[in-house]
Amino acid sequence: MTSNDIQIRLAENLKRFRKERKLTQFQLAEKAGISDETIKNIELCKTWTSEKTLAQITEVLDIDVAVLFLPVQSSFELDSKVTAQIKSAIGENIMKYVESVLEEVYAK
Structure with a gap:
């Protein structure tokens, strides 16, 4: 993954979340103080x-x-190998989190 790929994700996600909240670029900027x-x-x-x-x-x-x-979503549809890697990484992180929570609960 290149820095350009990351920048594209940031751009797409920012636009998507802004539109979901029915904000224009100006409104978001004004509320954020930028x-x-x-x-x-x-x-x-x-x-x-x-x-x-x-x-x-x-x-x-x-x-x-x-x-x-x-x-x-479009990233997942384009490359199944990347999708599998991402899903695996997410699964591993979730398992680590669950294990840490369980350790904390049973330590009490």
Whole structure:
């Protein structure tokens, strides 16, 4: 995966979440305290953004920053090998989390 792929995911996900909340680029920018040009440039893959800006955006959208970098459905449909790797990684992380929760519960 290249940095361009990650930037495309960020752009697609930002646009999708913004539209789900029925916000224009200007409205999102205004609520986040940033310029609408910043939102436009992120969605057009013209620029990377700072952690601070991402935090401001995700606060307004009420999402965790990580979801902006998750693969979109079209990514799953294009490459079944990548899909299998992603599903495996997600499964492993879920299992580790469940194991840690169980250890914590039984330690009490």
